[in-house]
Amino acid sequence: MFDPALFKLPGMRRLTVILGLLAVVEGICIIIQAQFLSLAIVGLWHLQTLATIVQPMLIFAIAWTGRQLLVVFKNRLMYPIVEKTSGDMRRQVMQKLYRLGPSYVAKTGTGNVVTTALEGIDKVQTYLMLVVIKVIDMMVIPWVILIYIAWLRWREALFLLAIFPLIIVFMIILGYAAQAKADKQYVGYQRMSNHFVDTLRGLPTLKQLGLSKSYATNVYRVSEGYRKQTMAVIKVAMLSTFALDFFTTLSIAVVAVFLGFGLVNGTISLLPALVILVLSPDYFLPLRTFASDYHATLNGKNAFADVQKMLALPVPTHRDQLGTQPLDWQADSDLRLSQVNFSYDGEQPALSQLDLTAKGYQRIGIIGASGSGKSTLINLLGGFLTPEADQGSIKVNGQAVSHLNQTAWQQSFFYIPQNPYLFHATLAENIAFYQPEAGISAIGQAAAKAGLTDWIETLPDGLATQIGEGARGVSGGQAQRIALARAFLDSSRKILLFDEPTAHLDIETEAALKQTILPVFENHLVFFATHRLHWINQMDYVLVLDHGKIVEQGTPAELAAHNGAYVRLRDEMVGAI
Amino acid sequence: MKAFFATFKHDTWVMPYLRKYKKLLALTLFLGLMTFFCGSALMFNSGYLISKAARHPYNILMIYVPIVLTRAFGIGRPAFRYAERITSHNWVLRIVSDFRKKLYQAVAKHAVAIRQNFQTGDVLSILADDIDHIENLYLRTVFPTVIAWMMYLIIVIALGYFSWWFGLLMFLMLGLIVIVMPLWSVLLNGARETQSRKIQQTFYTQLTDAVMGLGDWLISGRQTDFNDRQTAPIDEIASLRRADHRFQWWRDFTIQLLFGVICIALLIWSSFYWTTDKASSNWIAAFVLSVFPLVDAFQSVSQGVSEWPSYQRSIRRVNALDTTPTDETDQTVLTESFSQLQVADLDFQYAEANHQIFKHLNLTLTAGEKLALLGPSGTGKSTLLKLILGDLQPTNGSVQLNDVPISRLQNERATLFGVLDQQPYLFNTSIMNNVRMGNPDATDAEVKAALTSVELAPLIDGLPDGYETIVEEGGARFSGGERQRIALARILLQDAPIIILDEPTVSLDPITEAHLLATVFRVLQDKTILWVTHHLAGINYVDQVRFLEAGQFDMAGTPQELYATAPRFKRLYDLDQGHE
Ligand SMILES: Nc1ncnc2c1ncn2[C@@H]1O[C@H](COP(=O)(O)OP(=O)(O)OP(=O)(O)O)[C@@H](O)[C@H]1O
Numbered sequence A: 001m002f003d004p005a006l007f008k009l010p011g012m013r014r015l016t017v018i019l020g021l022l023a024v025v026e027g028i029c030i031i032i033q034a035q036f037l038s039l040a041i042v043g044l045w046h047l048q049t050l051a052t053i054v055q056p057m058l059i060f061a062i063a064w065t066g067r068q069l070l071v072v073f074k075n076r077l078m079y080p081i082v083e084k085t086s087g088d089m090r091r092q093v094m095q096k097l098y099r100l101g102p103s104y105v106a107k108t109g110t111g112n113v114v115t116t117a118l119e120g121i122d123k124v125q126t127y128l129m130l131v132v133i134k135v136i137d138m139m140v141i142p143w144v145i146l147i148y149i150a151w152l153r154w155r156e157a158l159f160l161l162a163i164f165p166l167i168i169v170f171m172i173i174l175g176y177a178a179q180a181k182a183d184k185q186y187v188g189y190q191r192m193s194n195h196f197v198d199t200l201r202g203l204p205t206l207k208q209l210g211l212s213k214s215y216a217t218n219v220y221r222v223s224e225g226y227r228k229q230t231m232a233v234i235k236v237a238m239l240s241t242f243a244l245d246f247f248t249t250l251s252i253a254v255v256a257v258f259l260g261f262g263l264v265n266g267t268i269s270l271l272p273a274l275v276i277l278v279l280s281p282d283y284f285l286p287l288r289t290f291a292s293d294y295h296a297t298l299n300g301k302n303a304f305a306d307v308q309k310m311l312a313l314p315v316p317t318h319r320d321q322l323g324t325q326p327l328d329w330q331a332d333s334d335l336r337l338s339q340v341n342f343s344y345d346g347e348q349p350a351l352s353q354l355d356l357t358a359k360g361y362q363r364i365g366i367i368g369a370s371g372s373g374k375s376t377l378i379n380l381l382g383g384f385l386t387p388e389a390d391q392g393s394i395k396v397n398g399q400a401v402s403h404l405n406q407t408a409w410q411q412s413f414f415y416i417p418q419n420p421y422l423f424h425a426t427l428a429e430n431i432a433f434y435q436p437e438a439g440i441s442a443i444g445q446a447a448a449k450a451g452l453t454d455w456i457e458t459l460p461d462g463l464a465t466q467i468g469e470g471a472r473g474v475s476g477g478q479a480q481r482i483a484l485a486r487a488f489l490d491s492s493r494k495i496l497l498f499d500e501p502t503a504h505l506d507i508e509t510e511a512a513l514k515q516t517i518l519p520v521f522e523n524h525l526v527f528f529a530t531h532r533l534h535w536i537n538q539m540d541y542v543l544v545l546d547h548g549k550i551v552e553q554g555t556p557a558e559l560a561a562h563n564g565a566y567v568r569l570r571d572e573m574v575g576a577i
Numbered sequence B: 001m002k003a004f005f006a007t008f009k010h011d012t013w014v015m016p017y018l019r020k021y022k023k024l025l026a027l028t029l030f031l032g033l034m035t036f037f038c039g040s041a042l043m044f045n046s047g048y049l050i051s052k053a054a055r056h057p058y059n060i061l062m063i064y065v066p067i068v069l070t071r072a073f074g075i076g077r078p079a080f081r082y083a084e085r086i087t088s089h090n091w092v093l094r095i096v097s098d099f100r101k102k103l104y105q106a107v108a109k110h111a112v113a114i115r116q117n118f119q120t121g122d123v124l125s126i127l128a129d130d131i132d133h134i135e136n137l138y139l140r141t142v143f144p145t146v147i148a149w150m151m152y153l154i155i156v157i158a159l160g161y162f163s164w165w166f167g168l169l170m171f172l173m174l175g176l177i178v179i180v181m182p183l184w185s186v187l188l189n190g191a192r193e194t195q196s197r198k199i200q201q202t203f204y205t206q207l208t209d210a211v212m213g214l215g216d217w218l219i220s221g222r223q224t225d226f227n228d229r230q231t232a233p234i235d236e237i238a239s240l241r242r243a244d245h246r247f248q249w250w251r252d253f254t255i256q257l258l259f260g261v262i263c264i265a266l267l268i269w270s271s272f273y274w275t276t277d278k279a280s281s282n283w284i285a286a287f288v289l290s291v292f293p294l295v296d297a298f299q300s301v302s303q304g305v306s307e308w309p310s311y312q313r314s315i316r317r318v319n320a321l322d323t324t325p326t327d328e329t330d331q332t333v334l335t336e337s338f339s340q341l342q343v344a345d346l347d348f349q350y351a352e353a354n355h356q357i358f359k360h361l362n363l364t365l366t367a368g369e370k371l372a373l374l375g376p377s378g379t380g381k382s383t384l385l386k387l388i389l390g391d392l393q394p395t396n397g398s399v400q401l402n403d404v405p406i407s408r409l410q411n412e413r414a415t416l417f418g419v420l421d422q423q424p425y426l427f428n429t430s431i432m433n434n435v436r437m438g439n440p441d442a443t444d445a446e447v448k449a450a451l452t453s454v455e456l457a458p459l460i461d462g463l464p465d466g467y468e469t470i471v472e473e474g475g476a477r478f479s480g481g482e483r484q485r486i487a488l489a490r491i492l493l494q495d496a497p498i499i500i501l502d503e504p505t506v507s508l509d510p511i512t513e514a515h516l517l518a519t520v521f522r523v524l525q526d527k528t529i530l531w532v533t534h535h536l537a538g539i540n541y542v543d544q545v546r547f548l549e550a551g552q553f554d555m556a557g558t559p560q561e562l563y564a565t566a567p568r569f570k571r572l573y574d575l576d577q578g579h580e
């Protein structure tokens, strides 16, 4: 019921004590208020005049006001902590997201990540705000009231006490059932938002397959599935509220009847009877308010657990083995990998026993069949993938590192992925993504080098055109050249990781572009994964990958000289026409 | 008030559903009313019961009726409440399912241009935010308010029956709680709620964009920028919420004070009205105690109503979506089998661009013919394919299939065209399901055969989950070339007469590419193929080659002719071979 993780939040213990004390005071206010209200009623019942009940009415009014003030006061005490916790949590989630990177997003789903960070944390906030105060009230106020009732008349108090554990037991049993279901429901909710994002992104494809219309039923079905799940949870959760409600209301009714008999028999007088009757709903009230929000709390609790789980995911440590400043990559710098292994799932190796040395401003081509591990190698070099621990070694300038997810390293290279993403921003902002402070003329030059000028001139807004999702479309090759322009703009980074940067370009554009790309390769360490073999002539060194292994490496001349994988690829290409 | 009605003027998202499920709605309201009625009646009855008992009636039967009633109300309240909760949630969730479907349909209408018209985050925020909030509109605003108002009426009438002036007084005092306070809340708090909704929504769009481009953020090393960008809305929302909460606490406090006053007013009234004799004074406790259960019902109205502006925003946003069904009256079917595709005198220009992409373009493709389309990046190859498919409308000229304009064949498209576009999408489900989308009736064996022809069988057989391997979002589980081939397998399975391939072998190595092209042209031997390619591998498989340059066809002919006669073609060929 009360998440132990809550107590770990900073400042929570102290607050709990204070809230507990305030709850005691609130309980006392409730008693005073009930006592004097009853006094006034009994006065009237005895047919006394209005003047005689003025004093009890006043005291009632003061106690009532005091009680409400306490409620505000408790909220005010609680809120800063809640605000801080949820704000911090959101920040941590963002930071964590940044650390976990795209592979986490691919696994978890964009929709899921976004809703967890936004809706999820909102739910956490509501949860924190509700749950702490309510639980404390529930644990304190009933006892204060019960003691007073017992002092008035022990029999009713005993009855109320006896009913309490019964209710708790019911709540726990049903709470467990609801929890199990709510867990499922929460998963269902996430699945649904993922499903929707997935569907949206694939909508053009669906349309081409002629499925976009019938998919509406699919969306409806997923949503109905979610409704049924939710209803199942609600039925159970509400059943616990029902049980609770049932017992409390019935208890009040029973107490009223008890008191009625007591009064008829003359064992009790009206005043204490009335006080007990007024107090008994208040005795159950904290329990009831807790239970009525129980369902909302469950969602919040799940979201809380979910966020905690995400925050606890392991991220690469030792990211500062090379310092925190960008590396100064020189002609004599080197990167050495020996016997490095990598696997996506911990079983099948995706890369095995890599041995490679990159020195100074070498240009290294990476070729190999589709699925042979080129992108994986580039991602490993970029530090987005972490090699198997304790196997092989990686050294940068002689300094051993446990992976390449190094702050310093990552600020020293430039990377063009196989499918670059264009942000919803202007063309200029997209090109200057890596160099936000670059001037407009520099951006224009970079665009020119990427062969985009002609196209930009046809755009009414030129470099200020909005592109990306939800804006003007660009062709496949243009997208790729925008990514290239990013690289042209940035001259400080001396290492280039290119993953098929020209795959979407036609031969002529590529040939033209080659003329501007090659000068950039000067004074850079270049890793260039490609299927277009004509690039190989411009490389100093070539790695041929096959099934995750480097099967050949050497200068292009060496590879051409001996009859291996490279020669086979080249011959195949020639034979193609 | 005007704004209130304006919201519903062209509403297709709220009112129709209120009408559609109106019986269930009436039931929900009735149950809600009964819940509070029983709650109040229980305390009323109990108060009366003990006051009466305190008069020491000589016979227990004198208080028998209140005893029975007490129990009845005691059981009635939770039972009604349970029923109310279940029906109201069921009602709302049912509506929400309808909403989601409708939202999807609104978005799907623009399927082709979806990447230009919508940002994923935008739609996601409609899905997660707006639709959920419309759900709350009912649960938190509409139901509680209507129920409280009905309760209000009943109470005022009942009290007015005993004494008109006290009825009037309560009319005013309770009116303060259920009418004045809510309105005041909307006025003061409404703007804040709207503002925070708005921020939340931009936050959605922005974060989705950032998450989808996370890789770039990562290497750019702009962690502070990334964080700053996300923290700005966090802080804004936080400060709005803080003010919001403050307001709520003090408002609730005021409402509670009003209830205190009502309590005292009841006492004072009783001192005049119910103190005529002993029998009537038994009612005093009854009246006073019955107030407390009402606090719950009345207090929630203000909160619910003050949330209205944010719902209003959501309602406007969904209403702004174009949900009119597409006009399908002019759609027809192709009666005879496909014989000719004709593009005549085509002009085209994107609406927002000032650059004409095609000028008087002509192209004829007869059944069984295979055509390769080449051209520099950005000349409009993909655009031409979209025009042929009818996804875009030409500015001038026509695209016809057997003399029927393509725009009239949109319903039949999937049976006429098999399309592999430049960015084929893989859905986050198993390989099997992804490929089967090409033809939902295909058997497992057929799916596997398609995957074998794209040379993925050995790879898939090696995976622990085999054909049931989940491809992850966008196919992230597989390499670029593998994704491309899975998408291609999907097209092979689709049995359409015209196959349109936009760079099917991008991201493939020369060997796989050569094998794949051989397979494609073998499997699709008797189909018409329109193939956009960037280089000349496999060019011999086609009957015609066209070069698209500056809105026109620049070179055309069979590969052999072109090689012999066009120097440019020869140069391209040499470039492709790696000669300089
Ligand atoms: N996230 C992943 N989880 C598991 N396996 C993966 C994942 N990504 C890639 N693989 C597998 O690892 C192998 C190498 O993939 P990689 O993307 O490195 O190939 P590639 O050489 O770049 O191919 P292509 O030329 O097609 O892009 C492939 O067989 C692929 O299925």
Ligand SMILES: Nc1ncnc2c1ncn2[C@@H]1O[C@H](COP(=O)(O)OP(=O)(O)OP(=O)(O)O)[C@@H](O)[C@H]1O
Pocket (backbone or CB within 6 Å): A455, A472, A473, A474, A475, A476, A477, A478, A504, A505, A506, B116, B350, B352, B353, B357, B375, B376, B377, B378, B379, B380, B381, B382, B383, B384, B422
């Ligand atoms: N939705 C759009 N709105 C405005 N202009 C667009 C849109 N989509 C594409 N364009 C522009 O139209 C031109 C042709 O684009 P298209 O995608 O047809 O090129 P392509 O020939 O397929 O190029 P590539 O080989 O690079 O894929 C480009 O200049 C592109 O920027």
Ligand SMILES: [Mg+2]
Pocket (backbone or CB within 6 Å): A374, A375, A376, A418, A499, B479, B480, B481
């Ligand atoms: Mg790759």
Ligand SMILES: [Mg+2]
Pocket (backbone or CB within 6 Å): A475, A476, A477, B381, B382, B383, B422, B502
């Ligand atoms: Mg294209």
